[in-house]
Amino acid sequence: MKYKRVLLKLSGESLMGDKKFGIDNARLTKYAEQIKEITDLGVELGIVIGGGNIFRGVQAEEGGMDRTHGDYMGMLATMINAMALQSALETAGIDSRLLSAIEMKEIAEPYVRRRAVRHLEKGRVVIFGAGTGNPYFTTDSAASLRAIEINADVIIKGTRVDGVYTKDPEQDPNAEKYDTISFDDVYANGLNVMDMTAFTLCKENDLPIVVFNINTEGNLKRIIMGESVGTIVA
Ligand code: GTP
Numbered sequence: 703m704k705y706k707r708v709l710l711k712l713s714g715e716s717l718m719g720d721k722k723f724g725i726d727n728a729r730l731t732k733y734a735e736q737i738k739e740i741t742d743l744g745v746e747l748g749i750v751i752g753g754g755n756i757f758r759g760v761q762a763e764e765g766g767m768d769r770t771h772g773d774y775m776g777m778l779a780t781m782i783n784a785m786a787l788q789s790a791l792e793t794a795g796i797d798s799r800l801l802s803a804i805e806m807k808e809i810a811e812p813y814v815r816r817r818a819v820r821h822l823e824k825g826r827v828v829i830f831g832a833g834t835g836n837p838y839f840t841t842d843s844a845a846s847l848r849a850i851e852i853n854a855d856v857i858i859k860g861t862r863v864d865g866v867y868t869k870d871p872e873q874d875p876n877a878e879k880y881d882t883i884s885f886d887d888v889y890a891n892g893l894n895v896m897d898m899t900a901f902t903l904c905k906e907n908d909l910p911i912v913v914f915n916i917n918t919e920g921n922l923k924r925i926i927m928g929e930s931v932g933t934i935v936a
Pocket of ligand 1: 799800806807808809810811812824
């Protein structure tokens with residue numbers, strides 16, 4: 703096993719599957735199956751999930767809403783996704799705990815770092831909900847922050863594309879994939895791996911990032927076993 707403690711970042715959009723909005727339960731079940739493959743190996747797993755399939759603070763601002771207000775709504779959207787994911791994990795027989803950065807104790811434990819680490823040590827998947835709990839920070843930043851806090855070996859970012867490309871592969875058919883790339887080269891080439899706040903946090907704390915296609919079954923386990931899947935930024 704290449705990685706023992708892992709932070710998995712899932713986008714909210716990834717939960718939509720082929721739908722235009724909301725949550726595709728079949729897709730969630732597939733993710734839970736992939737997650738089971740790695741927790742069965744003894745991987746300690748934290749998960750941060752976005753909320754863009756339900757609500758986006760940035761877009762709400764474009765529509766005239768106060769950004770801070772919109773961001774808090776986005777954080778609530780991540781909690782909806784987190785609860786759906788927890789339910790899918792439970793159905794798959796995976797023990798999990800949901801910790802929220804914004805206190806809502808009737809539905810989730812409050813986020814306490816030491817508690818999160820203890821849950822991981824006991825083999826529970828820890829889902830970190832409500833982003834960082836602050837406006838102006840993305841869930842990528844939440845993923846970087848939580849990964850550093852729990853001393854994760856790596857952030858694994860599940861996307862719809864196979865990794866980091868020279869150009870946007872959905873727009874340019876000549877785009878080529880990097881197997882590995884340095885943090886400096888990501889900056890130098892203006893590549894979009896995460897937003898800059900999230901990315902810089904990883905760089906400054908020597909936390910490698912793996913970008914991979916979560917919709918290819920078995921990929922998550924391949925990464926954990928050290929196979930060359932996606933792109934490693936280190
Ligand atoms: P240990 O302390 O290691 O035994 O962990 P545990 O999570 O099994 O024990 P605990 O008794 O703290 O929690 C039992 C259940 O209640 C778990 O599903 C927790 O996620 C949940 N839980 C614990 N604290 C809270 C809380 O403040 N709010 C909510 N909604 N659930 C909580």
